Structure formats: structure tokens, C-alpha cells
Amino acid sequence: MKDLLEVENLTVKVPSQGKMVTIVDRVNFAVAEGQVVGIAGESGSGKTMSTLALLRLLPPRAVLEGRVVFDGADLVAAGERALRSVRGRQIAMVFQDPMASMHPMLSIGRILTDHLRVHFGHNRSGARARAIEMLEAVRIPDPEKSLKAYPHQFSGGMRQRIAIASALICEPRLLIADEPTTALDVTVQAGILRLLDSLRRERQLSVMLITHDLGVMSALASVLNVMYAGRIVEAGATRAVVQNPRHPYTRALLAALPRSGDTRGMRAIAGSPPAPQEDISGCPFHPRCEFATRDCEVIAPRLTQLEERWLACPPDPLRIRGAA
């Protein structure tokens, strides 16, 4: 499998209260063709910002550092015009709330065909035929009639399927799905997860999946990155990370879930994640960590490779120290 996307030392800083605050800190990951790579973490951990940064969809005056190599080209250095041919065409996005990400006064037909006409110069009837095909692919009943309807006329699950159709209509190679099922019922969520999985298998679609739901992650992603306070703290094959978490934060996230077997679930993590303005010395998780040692308060851990796993936690059971 060839890497379609390679992200190296991605750093995002935004101005806040007169100084620059780092909200994404030296993040590295790669996505191969036909692969689903996940980023998990609590709200405010920087997972959405790191994906918005891939397409330079950042707030004004934000500073972006590092490299984002997509299909051989660096998007951080790319010109605005080159980037425009990537956005929506090569890399498409699906957001959490399809009501907020769709123009309420445009018909579904217009929402679906606009970017086809921009990117490919399709004529009206060609774009329409393609839109009907896409709606069939995401299993919207009566596609022809649906093209004339407006977003509010659909249920949440249908809207999210239309959002996915709209993202995939230009046949992008990478889909960024930011909490694509968080607003949906489990029964509807299951349908969306199955749809994404079939698109991955049948069209070699690569997906970056952003979600705090480790159940969803477990169903879809083959590689899992866990983020905390703007940094990746643990990364590896989803199965290995979920079944044998090594970072105390990953463990705590898993323990906070309702139980699936007989173990007691919903053990809360004490405290709350730090605000980006907060300057925490050492490991950013140490104030909430039950395994924190005195070293953790002063030495910032580096993400270090241990066999098949990346881990930013020196007191790891294997006691392999990554920090200088």
C-alpha cells in the first residue's frame, strides 16, 4: 500500500490574548490508499484542527508549520490556486452536523452538482445524471425527486448520507470525516459506517476518521492515533491500541466507556483537559494521570516507537524511556 498522505511535524499556532498558542504540536501520521486512519481524543484535543490544517482551512493569522505531502505535493507550500484544485476534488470533507454544513436554501441537486461543474465543467444534464448515481450509491430513496428537495426535508441520517454523496461526487481520493455519526442514532450510525466501509473496499477510498467514540473507531479504522492537548500520545494498529492500551490517557478513555463485557465501565477521568492557553510543564496529561511520577511534571515525553506502537509516556510498563 502506497501512502497517499504523509503528515510530518504538523504544527498549528493561533493568536490568543496577544500571544501565539500552539494547538497542534508536531503531529505525524500517514494514510495509505484504501485505508481508514483514526484520530481520537476529547473535545479540544486538537483533532479537528489538525485535519483542517491539511487543507489550510485555518482561522485568519494562524501559523502552519511542517509538511503535508499529498500524492507527492506539499500542501503547506502549495499556492492558493493549486490548493483549490485539491480541496473538494482530491480531498473532501464530511462534518458532524449536516444541517450546519449544507446551505439551507439550496436544493439537494444544487448542493450536489455545484462542485462537479466547478471542478469538471460538467454541463447541467451530465451533472444531474452523476448526482442521481451518487444518491443511489448512498441509498437515498427516489433520487430524482430528492434532487428537488431541500436539506430540512430529510432526517439527520439521510442528510448525512447526502453530505457523504456530495463529498464523494468528485471521486476524491481522501475523505476527511469529522465526527460523521456523532449526531446520529446508533441504528443510523451503523448504516453510515457500513457505507463508508464499502466505499473504502470498492473504490479504494482513503478515510481520515475523527471521532471521540472508540466504538466507531474500532469498527472502521485500521490505525488509531490518540491525541491529547494537541499532541499524539499513542498510535498503532487499532486492534492493538484498543485491546492493549499503553498510554494512561488511552486507558482512561477506554475505561470511561460503558462496559461491553462484564468489567465495570464509565470510570471517569478526573479533571478536565487543559485549555490551549494553559502552559503545563512536563507531560500535559500529568495532572490527571494516576501513574504520574515526579519526572512527568518536568520532562515532556517524546513520541517514541516501541515495536509496532508509538507512545509518549516514559513510565510505560516496559520502562523504555523516550525523553532525554
Add this chain to the structure above:
Amino acid sequence: MVGVSSRSTPDPGRSVSVLELEDVQVEYVRRGRIPVRAVAGASVSVTPGEIVGLVGESGCGKSTLAHAAVGLVAATGGKIRFGGIPVEPLTRRARSPHLLPLQIVFQDPFLSLNPRRRVGSQLADGLTARDSNGSNRKHVAELLEMVGLSNAAADRYPHQFSGGQRQRLAIARALAGNPSILVLDEPLSALDASAQAQIANLLVDLSQRLNIGMLLISHDLAIVREMATRISVMYLGVIVEEGPAEEVWSSPQHPYTQALIGAVPQADGLGQLPNALAGEVPDPSRPPSGCRFHPRCPHAFSVCFDRTPTIRHSSASRRVACWLYESADAETGADNPLRISIRDRVRSGPTFDGTGGTPK
């Protein structure tokens, strides 16, 4: 004994305050359009100290039922009683004082707290409603402590808190009424996994410590199983299954409950896709004939298309509304002509087509 601290031992006078909903119906009338029966006959009861979960998909009527339970919407049929006295729907007049121990916590703490008032004064409202001398800082501090917040929170505004902390404030405000029953409308769904766990633990702890009964409305069956003693499953305005939480989770009887549980993705790293339920929730203004779940039900057979199943005991502790379980307790249903006819129909063998069998 006015102070909040006096509640560490349950008040014996409160313990009779059971919330009973009996065959409740709520219909929304829309001008020029077909009325929507959001709740089409649902019965639930909550006693102090127990947590009853009410689960279902969005649009199934669970929030409407929660609002009807505290009088925020008027029921168009059935009975709602709190402590034996009917719950009157809210009007322009003050809410009846006997309803004060019946409180509600809403889904979105960003919307349910007043952004322009300090937290302390918002909490004091509830204390004043209980006792006009009750609203001093000490009692506010006690409320904050009960939900795990420091006294300093009283002087701040809601926007200065995180989502989880704000939900704590909303719970504190409900506790100010010294409730014996708390209705919780999706109290966790706006929160992150770790904040969910914190609030879930807080609620279970409050329920046990203060002997508060809770009606927990949620779309997340996994969380409800964790918190509740009993679960009611709702589909399109009716309750289709009811029983002890652990039993419903481990051996669901209604095909809808089975579908809900099968759709929960497991964080086991096995890469298994959850099972999707075919179709969409039907338009509640035009519910399907017969069993409301039949168009999406993998086990639907001809009876389901035209006869509505009623909820009945499938065992001593469990009830289910499904034709699949009708013949199981046929002995007790001898006085029910419908049931006899169904039994006869089923017995009529494989040629049974749902139209013949017994004369109508």
C-alpha cells in the same frame, strides 16, 4: 430542617412520591396538517431511589413523554400522577407547590442556563421556591458541593464552565427543589466520553445517596444499561419492551430492542461493523398499520401488518409488545378474544395468510 444537608438521610415524608404515567398520549395539532401523536399510549412508573431508563431513536417521542411527565406539555390522554396527585400542565399561573419535588434536567446545558445571570443566583431561585428564607449563600454552596463544584462557582457565569461542569450546574439547579423524582432528558448526549462518565457516576450517586427516583431519557442503550435498574424501550410513540436493565441488555426480546443493541459499535478493536437497521423511522403523523415496527422488522409476519400488539408480561419481571411472544403465555390470555383468534390463526398452519383463519 430546611438546609440541603438535612437530606443526607431520606425524608420519610417524601418517599411516597411515585411518578406514574399511565397510557399517556400526547398529540401535537398542526393547522392544516395531520396531527402527530408523538406519544401514543405509554406507561412508566418511577419510585424514589430507582433509575428508570427510557431509550429510543430520535423522533420516537421520548422527550415529549419526559416533558409531559413534568407538565411542560399537556397530555391529550391517559393519567400522569405524582405522589398520587395528577400533574397539571404548566399554565401562566405558578406551578403547583406539590410538584416542586418533581424536577427536570435538559439535554443542552448551554441552552438551559441563563447566560446573563450568575450561577449562584440561578440556583437560589429553586431554593426560594422551596422556602422563601432558603436562598442564602450557604445553601447555594451546599448545592454546588453536591454536584462536585467549588463554592467559587457561584459568582461566575455559565459560559465560564465546560460542558460537563455546566451539566453539573443544571443538576444542582434541579436539586434545589429537593426533588424526590428527577426527569433527565438526554443529560449526557452533549458531552464527551469522559465527561459522560463523570456525570453518569454523579447521577447514580445522587440517586442512591438522596433516594431520588430518576427517569433517564437517552438514545444510548449502553449508557442506560450502565446506570438504570429498569429499561423501557420506545418506538414511534409506544413502549415496546420493558424490564430489568441487565436482562433487557443481555436477552432483548423485541426485535427493535435487538436491533438497537446490535447497532452499538463495540470498542473491542475487532473491526466488526455494527448491524444496520433497514429503513427510516416512519412519519409519526402516518404510523404504519398494525405493529408500528413491522416495516423494519426482520421477523414480521402477517398478523403484524394489521393488528397492534399490546404490551404484556413475557415473564414475571418483563413485558414486551410483540406478536412473536403472544403464544408463550396463552394460558393467561384466555379472556382475550383477539389473542384466541391469533392463536387459532397461527395454528391454521403454513397456509395462513393473515386474512383468513377466523371470521372478523
